[in-house]
Amino acid sequence: MVSLGVSAHSAQRLSVERSRRVLMSAEHSSSLFDRRIIVVTGKGGTGKTTVSAALGLAAAQQGLSTLIVEVGAFEQIPTLITGQRENPVGYRGRALRPRLRTMRIEPFAALAEYLGLQIGSQRLVERALRNRSLSQFLNGAPGWRELITLGKVWQLEQMQRSDGGPRYDLIILDAPATGHGLTFLDVPQVARAAVRSGPLARNAQRVEALIRDPERTHILPVSLAEELPVQETSELVERLRDKLKLQPDRIVVNAVAAPVPCSDPAELEKSLRSLSSPLPLRHLPQPGPLADAVAHLQARHHLNQGYLDQIADRTGLPLVVLPLLSQGVNGPNDLEILSAPWLERLRTAGAEPTGDCTE
Amino acid sequence: MRTVQTLDKILQQRIVVCVGTGGVGKTTLAAALALEASRRGQRAVVVTIDPARRLAGALGLQGLSAEPQSLPESTRAELGIGTTGALSAMMLDTQATFDGLVKKFTAEATTRKRILENPIYQHVSTTLAGSSEYAAMEIVFELLESSEFDLIVLDTPPAQNAVDFLDAPNRLLEFIESRLVRSLIQPALAAGRKGFRWLESPTRRMLDLLEGLVGIGFLRDLSEFLLAFESMADGFADRARRVRETLLGPDCAFLLITGASRQTAQNAVSFLDHLETQRIPLAGLLVNRMRLWPQGAPPGADHPPDPQDVKILSEALQAIHPTPKATDLANSAWAVASQYNAWVNQDEENVEPLRHRAKDRGLFFRCLSERDSDVHDAAGLRNLSDELFDSNLQDRRPS
Secondary structure (H helix, E strand, O other): OOOOOOHHHHHHHHHHHHHHHHHHHHEEOOOHOOOOOEOOOOOOOOHHHHHHHHHHHHHHHHOEEEEEOOOOOOOHHHHHHHOOOOOOOOOOOOOOOEEEEEOOOOHHHHHHHHHHHHHHHOOHHHHHHOHHHHHHHHOOOHHHHHHHHHHHHHHHOOOOOOOOOOOEEEEEEEOOOOOOOOHHHHHHHHHHHOOOOHHHHHHHHHHHHHHHHHOOOEEEEEEEHHHHHHHHHHHHHHHHHOOOOOOOOOOEEEOOOOOOOOOOOOHHHHHHOOOOOOOOOOOOOOHHHHHHHHHHHHHHHHHHHHEEEHHHHHHHEEEEEEEEOOOOOHHHHHHHHOOOOHHHOEOOOOOOOOOOOOO | OOOOHHOOOOOOEEEEEEEEEOEEEEEEEHHHHHHHHHHHOOOOEEEEEEOOOOHHHHHOOOOOOOOEHHHEHHHHHHHOOOOOOOOOEEEHHHHHHHHHHHHHHHHHOOHHHHHOOOHHHHHHHHOOOOHHHHHHHHHHHHHHHHHHHHHEEOOOOOOOOOHHHHHHHHHHHHHOOHHHHHHHHOOHHOHHHHOOOOHHHHHHHHHHHHHHHHHHHHHHHHHHHHHHHHHHHHHHHHHHHHHHHHHHOOEEEEEEEOOOOOHHHHHHHHHHHHHHHHHOOOOEEEEEEOOOOOOOOOOOOOOOOHHHHHHHHHHHHHOOHHHHHHHHHHHHHHHHHHHHHHHHHHHHHHHHHHHHHHHHHHHHHEEEOOOOOOOOOHHHHHHHHHHHHHHHHHOOOOO
């Protein structure tokens, strides 16, 4: 990709370094990697998948045997991690790096597996699932996809190596986008209340116990520092606490714009606006558009900072702030920028914003 | 296949359906489209999926509700809506829509009460796969019937493909009408397992399987719910079919709204593929929140840094600042330009496949610049609508 020069990259690096210092000076909390499961959740478009991939990479690098689980129809994690077009890994999954595996939980495959275990005959189950009447029923029936997916996660959590240790030290679940009705995480509770008895009720209970267990499971909401995501994330946290008794201990705020790479953006903008155009510039925009660019970058930065304060106030939770990468997230190198140091160190609610650009 | 090739023509449709993944500003753009129609003298309504409080504020409303609300006079003036045009806004409320349907299709008060109070109805009516999509279609049906509006702009639930939206009502109907559900409705079920005997064997096996998993108590609750619900199924089916016909007919246009980030743009490509395999005609694409150079492209921004440029800028700045400061500012200007340009190039690279596809298929393609802030007042919404329909800005690109 062509760019104006090397300075774009170094400017970004500079802002990354700067934010990192702020983060490191902030309060530390327990590691995200001290539990068995991280459920990455949040509104659509906030970058849950990117965060899941970055977390997986970081965990594997720390020596943990890690599994990333996707649930959407289109797989994205493998391509994010290797930076190349990958063939679908599907329900069977595939190891992409040492200690790092990904899979996609396909509800029908998980259902077939589950019923096979319940009934004892995989053949009978496969025949049953081809039945048109049952598939019409399943296409419309609510909740079972979520329940079966979480059930599979429970089973993966229980899996053991031959020496008795867990097969996976850490399972990262890239959960579906939260909506306005029931969320993914509500389903076990509702199912248990509705079904009351039988194997399904017992399964729902086990799954519910797993996601509610603060020793085993992290619920990690991902937001953007923008109006609707902040609104929805705050409501999500409230609902998790009140209704499901789940206690997230931090929020990831993704794609936060870096400060304008200069010491006094306001003065730069003002000075540029006072110049008379056109100047005989060859490769630099004229002062007018340049001033607009300065103003725009500054405005986006301020907007993000305002929403960071808002989400911290509304939830009372520490924030993990991830930078907006100008080059996008295209592979392992970009993911590494987003990985370990960012996810381990917290920007506390009252911490100095990363917004000043005095250097 | 019909094609609507300009955004102006879109406004002459009866319905515009905005589809796309979440988080791309679909709701606000839907409102901006409806606004433009009303400014051109039409009676338009925008139906949102989210409560979208700030959008409601921008429209001068306290909040959005399940009924269309027209804008207060002062906001109409602020938004530039003349005397002939009208704009209303409403929000999709799945529970309210379903309750409304139950009331409409169950003549008998006791049946109605039994459905509305059934715990499974309360849990399930809003979570059945496709129920919010079904509710959206139901709203469209009512709005079409009422002839109160010339144009209906419909925001849709975030989905990975538009087919979800069109097919969800069918899946819901198939569910209600499936043999398995029908058999659950049989009053004989109340008698327990023996009730299944008369059924043909594959269905009976299914029921045995279900009963083994969830227990007979749950099946009985479900049966009662479905029995009550069944009385409405014909009304349901008929309406769903008619709305689907309208949506795929000549009076409706689908618009794909996307963002410029890499993942969003990639998702949009998959979305397009899906629409094509399902033969759902698309009118055009809007790429929202794209980083573009203000006032067009800088000359030769792709070139390596040119010390000469920094010098020229520095000299110009010396008219207002002492030399060291002027040099500093010129260097800063260069750094900002570099960063901004990297973003502009990145977004352009991300949307290129979409642009290419649109051109190839004869769809309109429109990029909207990322704004300094979210739309939160009437002026912001008006600006967005202006930019959307500004013919000078058609298909901008940082050449």
